[in-house]
Amino acid sequence: MHLLLGALFSIAQVIGFPFPETLVAAPDGQSVAYVLWQKGIRSVWFARAPQFEPHELWHSPSDDGQEVTNLGIAPGGGYVVFVRGGAHDSNWTTRPWPNPDASVKEPAETVMSVATTGDASAHELAPGDAPAISPDGTNVAFVHDPDDAVWSVPIDGSKPAAGMFFDRGKDGELAWSPDGKALAFTSDRGDHSFVGIYRNGAASLAFLAPSTSRDFSPVWSPDGTRIAFVRIGGDGGPPQDPLRQHPLPWSIWVADAKSTAGRRVWQSGPSLRDSLSQINGPQLRWLAGDRLAFVSEQTNWPNLYVVSASGGEARPLATGRFTVEDTALSPDRATLYYTANTGATPGDDDRRHIFRVSAGKEPVEVTHGSDSEWSPAALTGGVAYAVAGARVPPLIAVDGRTIDANQLPPDFPSSSLVAPREVSFVAADGLRIYGQLFAPTSGTGKHPAVIFVHGGPPRQMLLTWHYMDYYTFDYAMNQYLASRGFVVLSVNYRLSIGYGHDFANPDRAGPAGASEYQDVLAGANYLKADPAVDGGRIGIWGGSYGGYLTALALARNSNVFKAGVDWHGVHDWTAFPGIADQPKRYEQFDTKRFMKEAWLSSPDADIATWRSPVLLVQGDDDRNVPFHQMVDLVERLKLAHVPFEQLVIPDDVHGFLRWQTWLEADEATAAFLQRQLKP
Numbered sequence: 001m002h003l004l005l006g007a008l009f010s011i012a013q014v015i016g017f018p019f020p021e022t023l024v025a026a027p028d029g030q031s032v033a034y035v036l037w038q039k040g041i042r043s044v045w046f047a048r049a050p051q052f053e054p055h056e057l058w059h060s061p062s063d064d065g066q067e068v069t070n071l072g073i074a075p076g077g078g079y080v081v082f083v084r085g086g087a088h089d090s091n092w093t094t095r096p097w098p099n100p101d102a103s104v105k106e107p108a109e110t111v112m113s114v115a116t117t118g119d120a121s122a123h124e125l126a127p128g129d130a131p132a133i134s135p136d137g138t139n140v141a142f143v144h145d146p147d148d149a150v151w152s153v154p155i156d157g158s159k160p161a162a163g164m165f166f167d168r169g170k171d172g173e174l175a176w177s178p179d180g181k182a183l184a185f186t187s188d189r190g191d192h193s194f195v196g197i198y199r200n201g202a203a204s205l206a207f208l209a210p211s212t213s214r215d216f217s218p219v220w221s222p223d224g225t226r227i228a229f230v231r232i233g234g235d236g237g238p239p240q241d242p243l244r245q246h247p248l249p250w251s252i253w254v255a256d257a258k259s260t261a262g263r264r265v266w267q268s269g270p271s272l273r274d275s276l277s278q279i280n281g282p283q284l285r286w287l288a289g290d291r292l293a294f295v296s297e298q299t300n301w302p303n304l305y306v307v308s309a310s311g312g313e314a315r316p317l318a319t320g321r322f323t324v325e326d327t328a329l330s331p332d333r334a335t336l337y338y339t340a341n342t343g344a345t346p347g348d349d350d351r352r353h354i355f356r357v358s359a360g361k362e363p364v365e366v367t368h369g370s371d372s373e374w375s376p377a378a379l380t381g382g383v384a385y386a387v388a389g390a391r392v393p394p395l396i397a398v399d400g401r402t403i404d405a406n407q408l409p410p411d412f413p414s415s416s417l418v419a420p421r422e423v424s425f426v427a428a429d430g431l432r433i434y435g436q437l438f439a440p441t442s443g444t445g446k447h448p449a450v451i452f453v454h455g456g457p458p459r460q461m462l463l464t465w466h467y468m469d470y471y472t473f474d475y476a477m478n479q480y481l482a483s484r485g486f487v488v489l490s491v492n493y494r495l496s497i498g499y500g501h502d503f504a505n506p507d508r509a510g511p512a513g514a515s516e517y518q519d520v521l522a523g524a525n526y527l528k529a530d531p532a533v534d535g536g537r538i539g540i541w542g543g544s545y546g547g548y549l550t551a552l553a554l555a556r557n558s559n560v561f562k563a564g565v566d567w568h569g570v571h572d573w574t575a576f577p578g579i580a581d582q583p584k585r586y587e588q589f590d591t592k593r594f595m596k597e598a599w600l601s602s603p604d605a606d607i608a609t610w611r612s613p614v615l616l617v618q619g620d621d622d623r624n625v626p627f628h629q630m631v632d633l634v635e636r637l638k639l640a641h642v643p644f645e646q647l648v649i650p651d652d653v654h655g656f657l658r659w660q661t662w663l664e665a666d667e668a669t670a671a672f673l674q675r676q677l678k679p
Contacts, residue, residue, distance in 0.1 A: 014480055015477075015666065020394050020395070021034065022035045024073060028077070030380060032047050032073075032396075035068045037469065044056070046080055057114045065098065065099075066657070069083050070088075083109065089653075092623055097109050101658060111142045125157055130172055132183070152164045168189070171186065173217065185218070195255070197257060221309065226254050228309065232249070242579070249269070274296070277302050283324070288332065292307050293305070304357070305317055349498060352372040354366040372388055373386065382398065384396065393465045418441055421436070427518045428518045436461060438486075448487070451490075453542035456495070461490045477666050510573070511579055524553075540554070543617075545569075548569040548603070552606075554566075554612045563673060563677055568630070575632070603633070607637070612642075618647075621652060647668050
């Protein structure tokens with residue numbers, strides 16, 4: 001039985017739901033597979049047409065923090081392949097692989113397979129990543145660990161894995177030809193990269209239109225005679241100021257798979273808006289009718305376009321004031337499904353819905369209303385996707401019917417949650433900023449308030465549960481705070497996606513001036529004007545980039561923000577990888593000006609005015625923000641006599657891999673904010 005409206009619930013209850021990840025469809029569109037993560041147990045599920053009744057194929061033995069990624073379904077749906085372990089959400093990948101439960105046995109990154117019928121025991125095929133199932137469903141090509149070479153193994157584990165070929169580069173993005181006789185791949189050579197082809201039994205590799213550029217995202221034509229790929233410039237040229245934005249022009253090429261001769265079929269413009277999309281890349285798809293679909297931000301909005309594989313002018317396929325985030329192609333290649341933050345329901349710019357578009361037709365709305373839908377997986381004549389509401393966490397649906405609703409725990413507090421409302425306010429420079437306001441479920445008079453700032457920063461918080469595990473836990477935390485009498489304002493500051501290229505790429509942001517901080521301060525002013533808020537009890541919390549903005553708020557405006565919780569934030573840009581080494585790379589620049597600008601954009605620069613107490617949270621195997629950022633800040637806070645508490649999680653990473661870590665960090669965050677703002 002679900003909790004009654006207004007009843008108090010625990011953090012363990014509100015984050016105890018099964019979160020669906022990595023939804024995929026079989027090549028024939030007759031089945032789907034996905035991962036569920038519930039209270040630390042990761043499991044692989046499978047459902048076949050026409051009933052699409054899900055059943056579990058495999059689950060982890062414990063909350064060991066070993067992620068499950070790279071799902072794939074063999075043609076015919078006989079096997080599901082996945083990767084267990086590794087560090088797929090890291091800014092830098094280093095071995096050993098994450099070991100968040102401090103196991104005495106070093107973890108591995110393993111390609112695994114499991115049959116969907118009969119004996120469902122999983123096979124550990126080989127150490128590696130990025131599996132690609134052959135078109136006949138019998139073999140799996142993968143990137144071998146630790147040498148990053150391409151190997152193959154029978155999908156049923158009947159023989160040991162073996163190397164397919166030698167290549168000097170670091171290989172990835174494996175893609176079988178439709179007939180299974182060739183494998184396309186990218187070969188990273190450092191300052192440039194190639195798209196290569198290995199043919200079964202061939203004595204040598206072939207490389208498509210090789211140049212000094214970076215080539216990637218290979219896509220086979222339906223008949224297997226050509227390959228389309230994306231090209232950007234190589235790593236070179238005169239130095240550019242790394243604190244300023246620079247255009248990243250790109251092009252689409254098509255090459256003959258036998259002769260390897262290629263030609264450019266489309267070229268972006270030279271402006272910042274024409275740059276390669278940094279949300280989910282170009283989303284290059286080869287459609288029926290010999291057409292290539294892709295995402296471009298040329299009009300300020302990441303929209304869909306189509307161009308002939310023979311070249312010519314690109315035409316709009318789905319355009320408007322919205323962001324296309326994910327795409328999926330139907331088995332017959334005639335229909336392209338996509339997600340976008342648009343629709344007829346007020347607030348849809350802070351949701352996701354699924355649409356479909358076919359040749360010569362206008363886009364059709366597949367989903368609509370006050371829920372969000374994402375991760376389309378194209379089926380034969382339909383689509384599977386994840387769906388969530390403001391009070392109901394993510395579930396898997398097929399053509400409008402949820403197929404796993406019975407897996408929601410009986411004590412999940414749906415009826416005790418609030419539906420946040422979309423709000424907007426204006427920053428000091430006149431830019432309109434959007435957010436979601438969570439109102440308390442009980443209590444009268446003036447309430448304490450908390451601003452939440454997301455990480456990324458190219459992310460967007462929604463009016464519903466989120467499609468990323470990190471932010472769906474944060475959404476749950478904001479719901480919990482609202483249930484405890486806090487007014488919570490989640491701020492989509494400039495740098496966030498969903499409001500156009502210009503909004504996501506502002507001037508003087510981050511280490512170049514922290515222009516986005518004025519949006520956080522504007523959020524605090526918005527709360528102060530709310531008659532339900534006690535303006536003297538406003539706090540702030542956030543993780544990653546949100547941790548940076550939390551620390552910046554406390555350092556610059558302790559008079560406004562009376563307490564804060566900083567999860568794995570950046571505190572000194574001059575010591576951050578990618579910034580710290582810039583003066584050495586670009587000696588032609590005024591390095592003193594460069595480093596001063598980055599320093600003045602850092603929370604550490606304003607320690608002298610930091611007065612408010614802070615809780616610092618970080619795993620010491622963080623591969624996105626160096627743990628030293630927290631170590632260094634602690635010593636600075638000691639010298640400045642700033643009250644602080646710390647929660648250090650040995651061996652966990654940036655996006656916590658163990659559910660127990662999330663629970664511990666959330667409980668510490670809630671307890672700290674309640675002690676400081678609601679004694």
